[in-house]
Amino acid sequence: MPSSTHDVAHLQPETRPSPLQSALLAPCESAGIAHGFFTRHGGVSTGIYAGLNIGLGSNDNPAHVHENRARVAGWFGGEEADLVTVHQVHSPNVVTVTEPFGSQRPQVDAMVTDRPGLILGALAADCGPILFADPVNRIIGAAHAGWKGALTGVLENTIKAMIALGAARTSIVATLGPSISAKAYEVGPEFVERFLAHDTAYQQFFTPSTKPGHSMFDLPGFTVKRLTDAGIAADMLGLCTYGDPEQFFSYRRTTHASEPDYGRQISAIMLQGPRV
Template sequence: MKDDALPLPVQSPLLREKAGHAALHGYFTRKGGVSEGLYQGLNVGLGSSDDRACVEENRARVSAWFSAPPARLATVHQVHSPNVVIVDAAYDGTRAEADALVTAAPGLVIGVLSADCGPVLFVDPQARVVGAAHAGWKGALGGVLENTVDVMVSLGARRDRILACLGPSISRRNYEVGAEFVQQFLEKDPAYIRFFSPSSRDGHSMFDLPGLTTMRLTDAGVTAENLDICTYADEERFFSYRRTTHRSEPDYGRQISAISLTEA
């Protein structure tokens, strides 16, 4: 594969600056892929109805950006859960039902897929442990972020050294929800009212998922950053489940955010 065929991901200034050469990471957009139609670009969703050969080629391009073979790209079967799995050098391609991965194995690329939900990449450059979490509202409220940190700590990371960045996700200005949705959060913690603001429609609110995500990261004791890029608003670069729903389209693509430890 020629280098000019590789996609160019968005990167976190925090992770790029503070992690040094310990890890490579990228929040990939929909640009640089071979899928067509609704999936135009770099759709990596194995669960989509896109042509399987196109999805496999797109995933190969992502792994090639990390100079890794496709078999070294580890993802999970995401189910909006708080579940985290550890993957190691023996990874065999199994996609467990979970929403986050953690590894201390150099050369293994771990990634999560998203299309409005929040992709969060983690690294402790000193302990050489990395993580990737898919945090939609269910995962964020249910503890997937805190669980990812806990699993990293179990592999030798320290909270005060962990760096985390929330990548492209839907913003408050495009995330309208109903009263029952808001109530679920207030039952968990009345202080969560801060993440909701009035909508132009009666009985509805605008939900700040990135705000909730970054608060829970910092409350977990890690240094966190939000790239503040809205997937719904930027159709040229990102797939969006909500945008697809509003258009009554039959399916949607998924972008990937991934991280890999370099060889020591």
């Protein structure tokens, strides 16, 4: 774990954020790129938000959310102000980050940067968080991709934005973090038709549901296929947010339980080095 300037040493081990790691991204650490797919463990939120809820848009106690965000930043050795997140709107749009946004977060779904010290974070609670790195040219990215963003190009646009900063397609690697799996993602016929209108080959990501006329959608498989079709190396953690309430928040699980709101976990990546 990177050294931390944020005071997390006083926390009990079980209350410290301890993110999951990607085997594909881990070698990038030698190039000074740190990453983590954070679970809901290690935070101060309570009730339906219990744990490390990062969602500024949730109805959680704002003080708890800010403390949780500070803990994530602390894991990277930074402060809360170094943690950059956007107002995610299920779009294909990407922003190049040169400094923290402050209170005015752009309405986009992906970010890229070549600036050390900025922690790029993608929030999710069933949608796919994807972390990108080019360890050769030291360019990173983070994207939030639900079905709409993945279908309309947020992944490809993130890669293009990285290349515009100096990345090489052949050097970029990406990992999809915890997201809803096919066994938990039932969709109606109009959903399937929307995908097949783009490409009939997308039928491979749908399997029949036990409910007549419905299908189970493999969002993780679709996401990784779009990434590899774009010419980069990509994999997934293969962890389902819906089926693991102990580790992950889930929008769909919350909806099925008729709960009033839900937490969001974060996946984040940073170029190590002093802020410039």
